Amino acid sequence: xxxxxxxxxxxxxxxxxxxxNGNNSPDIKKIMxxxxxxxxxxxxxxxxVYAFKVYKSKNKKEKxxxxxxxxxxxxxxxxxxxxxxxxxxSKIVYKWNxxxxxEEEKNGVTSYEEALEIPEGTNTLNVKVIDLNGEETEINQExxxxxxxxxxxxxxDETIGNGKVKITASDENNKMKSIIYRWNDEEEKxxxxxxxxxxxxxxxxxxxxxKNTLTVVAINGKDKExxxxxxxxxxxxxxxxxxxxxxxLIMNIKHDMGLEKVEFNVNGQEFVYDENYSGYKAEQKExxxxxxxxxxxxxxxxxxxxxxxxxxxxxxxxxxxxxRGKCEYKA
Numbered sequence: 210x211x212x213x214x215x216x217x218x219x220x221x222x223x224x225x226x227x228x229x230n231g232n233n234s235p236d237i238k239k240i241m242x243x244x245x246x247x248x249x250x251x252x253x254x255x256x257x258v259y260a261f262k263v264y265k266s267k268n269k270k271e272k273x274x275x276x277x278x279x280x281x282x283x284x285x286x287x288x289x290x291x292x293x294x295x296x297x298x299s300k301i302v303y304k305w306n307x308x309x310x311x312e313e314e315k316n317g318v319t320s321y322e323e324a325l326e327i328p329e330g331t332n333t334l335n336v337k338v339i340d341l342n343g344e345e346t347e348i349n350q351e352x353x354x355x356x357x358x359x360x361x362x363x364x365x366d367e368t369i370g371n372g373k374v375k376i377t378a379s380d381e382n383n384k385m386k387s388i389i390y391r392w393n394d395e396e397e398k399x400x401x402x403x404x405x406x407x408x409x410x411x412x413x414x415x416x417x418x419x420k421n422t423l424t425v426v427a428i429n430g431k432d433k434e435x436x437x438x439x440x441x442x443x444x445x446x447x448x449x450x451x452x453x454x455x456x457x458l459i460m461n462i463k464h465d466m467g468l469e470k471v472e473f474n475v476n477g478q479e480f481v482y483d484e485n486y487s488g489y490k491a492e493q494k495e496x497x498x499x500x501x502x503x504x505x506x507x508x509x510x511x512x513x514x515x516x517x518x519x520x521x522x523x524x525x526x527x528x529x530x531x532x533r534g535k536c537e538y539k540a
Contacts, residue, residue, distance in 0.1 A: 277338040277346040283327070286354055288334060292321045296340040303336045309420070309440035310335075317341055326436065327354045358382060360435040361427040367416075372445040374416050378427035378435075379409040389426040392417050416443035447513035449532040456538065457499045458507065464515040467492045469527045474510040475500045491516060502538040509534045 277294035292298060297317035304310040305328060315321055325334070330353070337347040361380040369375050378388050388400040388410050400412045410427070420442050427435045447464040462471050469491065470483040482496060483489060511532040519526050 274342065274344075276344045277340050279336055279338055279346055279348045281334065281336065281348065281350045283352055286327050287324045288327055288352055289322055289324045290336055292338050294319055294338065294340040296342045296344065298338060299341050299343075300339045301336070302339075303334065305332050305334055309442065311440055326438075327352050328437065329354050329356045357433070357435075359429075359431055360433045361385060361429045363425050363427050363435055363437045365423065365425065365437070365439050367441065369413065370446055372416050372443060373413050374423070374441060375411065375413045376425055377409065377411045378425070380427075380429045381408065383433075384408060384430035385410050386428045386430060386432070388412060389428070390414070391424050392421050416441050418443045442519070444517050444519055444528050445515070446528045446530040447515050449511050449513055449530055451509060451511070451532060451534055453502070453536055453538070454499075456502050456540070458502055458509065458536070460496075460498045460500075460509075460511060462496045462511065462513045463494060464513070464517065464528075465494055467494055467516040468496060468513060469516050470514045471496055472510075472512040473498065473500075474508075476503060476507055502536070504538060504540055507536050507538055509536075 274295045277292060277296075277298065280291040282289045282291065290301070290303065292301060297319055298315035298321055299317070301313045301315060301321065301323075302310050303325075331351060332354075333349055333351050335347070335349050337345060339345050359382070361378050361383070364375075364377045364379075366375040366377070376388060376390060378385060384405065385402050385407050387402060389397050390400075390412075391397045400410055402410055420440060422438055422440050424436065424438045429435075445464065445466075447462055447468065450461040452459050458475065460473070462468060467490075468482070470481070473480040473482075478500075480498075484491075509532070512529065513531075514527040514529050517528050519528055
Protein backbone atom coordinates (compact mmCIF):
# COMPACT_ATOMS: atom_id res chain seq x y z
CA UNK A 210 0.00 0.00 0.00
CA UNK A 211 2.78 2.42 0.97
CA UNK A 212 4.67 1.40 -2.10
CA UNK A 213 1.71 2.19 -4.29
CA UNK A 214 1.27 5.60 -2.66
CA UNK A 215 4.92 6.39 -3.14
CA UNK A 216 4.73 5.41 -6.68
CA UNK A 217 1.68 7.56 -7.29
CA UNK A 218 3.35 10.50 -5.53
CA UNK A 219 6.39 10.14 -7.68
CA UNK A 220 4.22 9.92 -10.75
CA UNK A 221 2.33 13.09 -9.77
CA UNK A 222 5.59 14.95 -9.10
CA UNK A 223 6.94 13.87 -12.44
CA UNK A 224 3.79 15.06 -14.14
CA UNK A 225 4.02 18.38 -12.42
CA UNK A 226 7.63 18.77 -13.49
CA UNK A 227 6.74 17.90 -17.05
CA UNK A 228 3.86 20.30 -16.97
CA UNK A 229 6.14 23.22 -15.86
CA ASN A 230 8.81 22.55 -18.40
CA GLY A 231 6.37 22.05 -21.20
CA ASN A 232 4.39 25.28 -20.67
CA ASN A 233 7.42 27.74 -20.25
CA SER A 234 9.92 26.56 -22.86
CA PRO A 235 8.14 28.27 -25.82
CA ASP A 236 8.01 31.64 -23.92
CA ILE A 237 11.76 31.68 -23.39
CA LYS A 238 12.32 30.97 -27.06
CA LYS A 239 10.02 33.85 -28.02
CA ILE A 240 11.86 36.27 -25.71
CA MET A 241 15.22 35.21 -27.05
CA UNK A 242 14.01 35.61 -30.62
CA UNK A 243 12.64 39.10 -29.84
CA UNK A 244 15.92 40.31 -28.36
CA UNK A 245 17.85 38.79 -31.21
CA UNK A 246 15.73 40.57 -33.82
CA UNK A 247 15.98 43.85 -31.84
CA UNK A 248 19.77 43.61 -31.72
CA UNK A 249 19.88 42.98 -35.45
CA UNK A 250 17.61 45.99 -36.15
CA UNK A 251 19.72 48.23 -33.88
CA UNK A 252 22.89 47.06 -35.61
CA UNK A 253 21.40 47.73 -39.04
CA UNK A 254 20.24 51.22 -37.98
CA UNK A 255 23.64 52.05 -36.47
CA UNK A 256 25.47 50.95 -39.59
CA UNK A 257 23.02 52.86 -41.81
CA VAL A 258 23.42 56.11 -39.83
CA TYR A 259 27.21 55.81 -39.87
CA ALA A 260 27.24 55.06 -43.60
CA PHE A 261 24.99 58.07 -44.27
CA LYS A 262 27.28 60.37 -42.29
CA VAL A 263 30.32 59.08 -44.15
CA TYR A 264 28.56 59.56 -47.49
CA LYS A 265 27.39 63.06 -46.56
CA SER A 266 30.86 64.08 -45.40
CA LYS A 267 32.47 62.69 -48.54
CA ASN A 268 29.86 64.33 -50.75
CA LYS A 269 30.38 67.66 -49.00
CA LYS A 270 34.11 67.49 -49.59
CA GLU A 271 33.58 66.64 -53.24
CA LYS A 272 31.24 69.61 -53.66
CA UNK A 273 33.44 72.14 -51.78
CA UNK A 274 33.63 75.34 -53.86
CA UNK A 275 37.09 76.63 -54.64
CA UNK A 276 38.20 80.21 -53.89
CA UNK A 277 38.27 82.66 -56.83
CA UNK A 278 41.19 82.40 -59.27
CA UNK A 279 43.07 85.42 -60.66
CA UNK A 280 45.46 85.41 -63.62
CA UNK A 281 47.35 88.47 -64.94
CA UNK A 282 48.61 88.25 -68.53
CA UNK A 283 50.69 90.96 -70.23
CA UNK A 284 50.51 91.53 -73.97
CA UNK A 285 52.55 94.48 -75.25
CA UNK A 286 51.51 97.57 -73.24
CA UNK A 287 48.41 95.99 -71.69
CA UNK A 288 47.73 93.55 -68.86
CA UNK A 289 44.56 91.45 -68.87
CA UNK A 290 42.90 90.56 -65.59
CA UNK A 291 41.31 87.09 -65.88
CA UNK A 292 39.02 86.04 -63.03
CA UNK A 293 37.11 82.81 -62.43
CA UNK A 294 34.84 82.13 -59.45
CA UNK A 295 32.64 79.04 -59.16
CA UNK A 296 30.46 80.74 -56.53
CA UNK A 297 30.04 83.84 -58.71
CA UNK A 298 32.00 87.11 -58.59
CA SER A 299 30.65 89.73 -56.22
CA LYS A 300 33.30 92.44 -56.55
CA ILE A 301 36.66 93.15 -58.21
CA VAL A 302 38.99 95.76 -56.69
CA TYR A 303 42.22 96.82 -58.43
CA LYS A 304 44.79 99.62 -58.31
CA TRP A 305 48.21 100.58 -59.66
CA ASN A 306 50.83 101.26 -56.99
CA UNK A 307 49.33 103.53 -54.30
CA UNK A 308 46.69 105.07 -56.55
CA UNK A 309 43.03 105.17 -55.61
CA UNK A 310 41.50 101.69 -55.80
CA UNK A 311 38.78 101.07 -58.37
CA GLU A 312 35.85 98.80 -57.49
CA GLU A 313 33.53 97.01 -59.90
CA GLU A 314 30.39 95.07 -58.94
CA LYS A 315 29.93 91.89 -61.03
CA ASN A 316 26.59 90.53 -59.71
CA GLY A 317 27.51 86.84 -59.69
CA VAL A 318 29.14 86.24 -63.08
CA THR A 319 31.49 83.24 -62.89
CA SER A 320 34.20 84.59 -65.23
CA TYR A 321 35.43 88.03 -66.23
CA GLU A 322 38.26 89.62 -68.23
CA GLU A 323 39.43 93.23 -68.41
CA ALA A 324 42.46 94.80 -70.15
CA LEU A 325 44.34 97.68 -68.51
CA GLU A 326 46.98 100.00 -69.95
CA ILE A 327 50.33 99.54 -68.19
CA PRO A 328 51.90 102.83 -67.07
CA GLU A 329 55.46 103.43 -68.25
CA GLY A 330 58.24 102.39 -65.89
CA THR A 331 57.98 99.82 -63.11
CA ASN A 332 54.51 99.53 -61.59
CA THR A 333 52.72 97.12 -59.26
CA LEU A 334 49.16 96.01 -59.97
CA ASN A 335 47.08 94.84 -57.00
CA VAL A 336 43.88 92.87 -57.73
CA LYS A 337 41.40 91.49 -55.18
CA VAL A 338 38.33 89.39 -55.99
CA ILE A 339 35.45 88.62 -53.60
CA ASP A 340 32.92 85.91 -54.50
CA LEU A 341 29.27 85.62 -53.41
CA ASN A 342 30.30 83.39 -50.47
CA GLY A 343 32.63 86.09 -49.15
CA GLU A 344 35.78 84.19 -50.17
CA GLU A 345 38.64 86.52 -51.17
CA THR A 346 41.67 86.10 -53.42
CA GLU A 347 44.31 88.82 -53.78
CA ILE A 348 47.33 89.09 -56.03
CA ASN A 349 50.17 91.61 -56.51
CA GLN A 350 52.30 91.57 -59.63
CA GLU A 351 54.96 93.93 -60.96
CA UNK A 352 55.00 95.06 -64.60
CA UNK A 353 57.64 97.00 -66.50
CA UNK A 354 57.03 99.08 -69.58
CA UNK A 355 59.98 101.06 -71.01
CA UNK A 356 59.44 104.77 -71.53
CA UNK A 357 58.95 105.85 -75.12
CA UNK A 358 61.40 108.69 -75.90
CA UNK A 359 59.08 109.90 -78.65
CA UNK A 360 56.18 110.53 -76.25
CA UNK A 361 55.53 113.35 -73.81
CA UNK A 362 55.46 112.93 -70.04
CA UNK A 363 52.34 113.70 -68.02
CA UNK A 364 52.15 114.73 -64.37
CA UNK A 365 48.95 115.20 -62.36
CA ASP A 366 49.56 117.22 -59.18
CA GLU A 367 46.89 117.08 -56.47
CA THR A 368 48.98 118.86 -53.84
CA ILE A 369 47.86 122.36 -54.83
CA GLY A 370 44.67 121.61 -52.89
CA ASN A 371 41.36 123.38 -52.43
CA GLY A 372 39.52 121.38 -55.05
CA LYS A 373 42.01 121.90 -57.88
CA VAL A 374 44.53 119.77 -59.76
CA LYS A 375 47.45 120.80 -61.97
CA ILE A 376 48.18 118.96 -65.26
CA THR A 377 51.64 119.24 -66.80
CA ALA A 378 52.67 117.71 -70.14
CA SER A 379 56.29 118.08 -71.24
CA ASP A 380 58.65 116.79 -73.92
CA GLU A 381 62.34 117.63 -73.83
CA ASN A 382 62.99 116.20 -77.29
CA ASN A 383 59.94 117.45 -79.16
CA LYS A 384 57.63 120.43 -79.14
CA MET A 385 54.20 120.16 -77.56
CA LYS A 386 50.98 120.57 -79.52
CA SER A 387 48.15 120.13 -77.00
CA ILE A 388 46.64 118.55 -73.91
CA ILE A 389 43.24 116.87 -74.07
CA TYR A 390 41.48 116.00 -70.81
CA ARG A 391 38.06 114.77 -69.69
CA TRP A 392 36.25 113.62 -66.56
CA ASN A 393 34.77 110.12 -66.85
CA ASP A 394 32.95 109.94 -70.21
CA GLU A 395 32.16 113.64 -70.41
CA GLU A 396 33.08 115.98 -73.25
CA GLU A 397 36.80 116.47 -73.88
CA LYS A 398 38.51 119.81 -73.39
CA UNK A 399 41.59 120.87 -75.35
CA UNK A 400 44.46 123.11 -74.18
CA UNK A 401 46.67 124.07 -77.14
CA UNK A 402 50.25 125.28 -77.09
CA UNK A 403 50.50 129.04 -77.47
CA UNK A 404 53.82 129.00 -79.39
CA UNK A 405 55.53 126.67 -81.89
CA UNK A 406 58.55 126.31 -79.59
CA UNK A 407 56.60 125.29 -76.51
CA UNK A 408 57.90 122.13 -74.77
CA UNK A 409 55.64 122.34 -71.71
CA UNK A 410 51.88 122.82 -71.41
CA UNK A 411 50.33 123.39 -67.99
CA UNK A 412 46.76 123.87 -66.87
CA UNK A 413 44.97 123.94 -63.51
CA UNK A 414 41.41 122.62 -63.37
CA UNK A 415 38.68 122.13 -60.78
CA UNK A 416 38.29 118.61 -59.41
CA UNK A 417 34.80 117.19 -59.68
CA UNK A 418 33.16 116.39 -56.37
CA UNK A 419 33.27 112.72 -55.37
CA LYS A 420 35.25 109.93 -57.05
CA ASN A 421 35.86 110.55 -60.74
CA THR A 422 38.32 109.37 -63.39
CA LEU A 423 40.47 112.02 -65.04
CA THR A 424 41.89 111.04 -68.45
CA VAL A 425 44.70 113.13 -69.93
CA VAL A 426 46.15 112.84 -73.45
CA ALA A 427 49.33 114.75 -74.38
CA ILE A 428 50.18 115.22 -78.07
CA ASN A 429 53.65 116.34 -79.14
CA GLY A 430 55.03 117.73 -82.40
CA LYS A 431 55.41 114.23 -83.85
CA ASP A 432 51.71 113.63 -83.25
CA LYS A 433 52.64 110.94 -80.73
CA GLU A 434 50.02 110.51 -78.03
CA UNK A 435 50.65 109.73 -74.38
CA UNK A 436 47.64 108.82 -72.21
CA UNK A 437 47.22 108.54 -68.46
CA UNK A 438 44.25 108.06 -66.14
CA UNK A 439 43.84 108.86 -62.47
CA UNK A 440 40.93 108.43 -60.07
CA UNK A 441 40.52 111.53 -57.92
CA UNK A 442 38.31 112.11 -54.91
CA UNK A 443 37.15 115.70 -55.24
CA UNK A 444 36.73 117.53 -51.95
CA UNK A 445 37.28 121.14 -50.89
CA UNK A 446 39.10 122.37 -47.84
CA UNK A 447 37.81 125.33 -45.82
CA UNK A 448 39.11 128.75 -46.85
CA UNK A 449 40.58 131.04 -44.17
CA UNK A 450 41.16 134.78 -44.69
CA UNK A 451 42.77 137.00 -42.05
CA UNK A 452 43.08 140.79 -42.45
CA UNK A 453 44.10 143.62 -40.12
CA UNK A 454 41.70 146.56 -39.84
CA UNK A 455 42.98 149.23 -37.48
CA UNK A 456 43.31 147.67 -34.05
CA UNK A 457 41.18 144.70 -35.08
CA LEU A 458 42.01 141.35 -36.60
CA ILE A 459 39.18 140.20 -38.90
CA MET A 460 38.89 136.47 -39.65
CA ASN A 461 36.63 134.86 -42.25
CA ILE A 462 36.25 131.08 -42.51
CA LYS A 463 34.15 129.50 -45.29
CA HIS A 464 33.11 126.15 -46.69
CA ASP A 465 30.21 125.49 -49.05
CA MET A 466 29.08 122.39 -47.11
CA GLY A 467 29.21 123.90 -43.64
CA LEU A 468 31.75 123.96 -40.81
CA GLU A 469 32.00 121.17 -38.27
CA LYS A 470 34.55 122.85 -36.01
CA VAL A 471 36.77 125.93 -35.92
CA GLU A 472 39.51 126.52 -33.33
CA PHE A 473 40.98 130.00 -32.80
CA ASN A 474 44.17 130.86 -30.95
CA VAL A 475 45.01 134.57 -30.83
CA ASN A 476 47.94 135.54 -28.61
CA GLY A 477 47.37 132.41 -26.53
CA GLN A 478 43.64 133.05 -26.04
CA GLU A 479 41.57 130.13 -27.31
CA PHE A 480 38.04 129.99 -28.64
CA VAL A 481 36.26 126.95 -30.14
CA TYR A 482 33.25 126.94 -32.42
CA ASP A 483 31.66 123.46 -32.38
CA GLU A 484 28.55 121.60 -31.22
CA ASN A 485 29.15 122.76 -27.64
CA TYR A 486 28.86 126.42 -28.65
CA SER A 487 25.40 127.86 -27.93
CA GLY A 488 24.99 129.44 -31.37
CA TYR A 489 26.39 126.47 -33.31
CA LYS A 490 24.82 125.56 -36.67
CA ALA A 491 26.33 122.63 -38.55
CA GLU A 492 25.04 123.93 -41.89
CA GLN A 493 26.56 127.40 -41.42
CA LYS A 494 28.87 128.06 -44.36
CA GLU A 495 30.68 131.18 -43.18
CA UNK A 496 32.03 132.50 -39.88
CA UNK A 497 33.41 135.97 -39.21
CA UNK A 498 35.15 137.03 -36.01
CA UNK A 499 37.23 140.00 -34.88
CA UNK A 500 39.80 140.25 -32.09
CA UNK A 501 41.49 143.26 -30.55
CA UNK A 502 45.18 143.48 -31.33
CA UNK A 503 47.72 144.10 -28.60
CA UNK A 504 50.73 146.38 -28.83
CA UNK A 505 53.63 144.64 -30.58
CA UNK A 506 53.59 141.22 -32.17
CA UNK A 507 50.37 139.24 -32.48
CA UNK A 508 50.18 135.54 -33.32
CA UNK A 509 47.18 133.82 -34.91
CA UNK A 510 46.42 130.10 -35.40
CA UNK A 511 43.11 128.97 -36.93
CA UNK A 512 42.19 125.35 -37.54
CA UNK A 513 38.97 124.69 -39.47
CA UNK A 514 37.20 121.37 -40.16
CA UNK A 515 34.40 121.19 -42.73
CA UNK A 516 31.34 118.94 -42.94
CA UNK A 517 32.61 117.46 -46.21
CA UNK A 518 33.88 113.98 -45.39
CA UNK A 519 37.03 112.43 -46.83
CA UNK A 520 37.93 108.77 -47.44
CA UNK A 521 39.77 108.40 -44.13
CA UNK A 522 40.01 105.09 -42.23
CA UNK A 523 36.65 105.69 -40.54
CA UNK A 524 35.09 107.67 -43.38
CA UNK A 525 33.88 110.38 -40.98
CA UNK A 526 36.71 112.92 -41.02
CA UNK A 527 35.98 116.33 -42.53
CA UNK A 528 38.40 118.26 -44.74
CA UNK A 529 40.78 120.47 -42.77
CA UNK A 530 42.75 123.67 -43.18
CA UNK A 531 45.12 125.46 -40.82
CA UNK A 532 46.26 129.10 -40.89
CA ARG A 533 49.30 130.40 -38.97
CA GLY A 534 50.30 134.05 -39.06
CA LYS A 535 51.86 136.98 -37.24
CA CYS A 536 51.35 140.72 -37.41
CA GLU A 537 52.72 143.83 -35.71
CA TYR A 538 50.50 146.50 -34.21
CA LYS A 539 51.43 149.96 -32.96
CA ALA A 540 48.84 152.08 -31.21
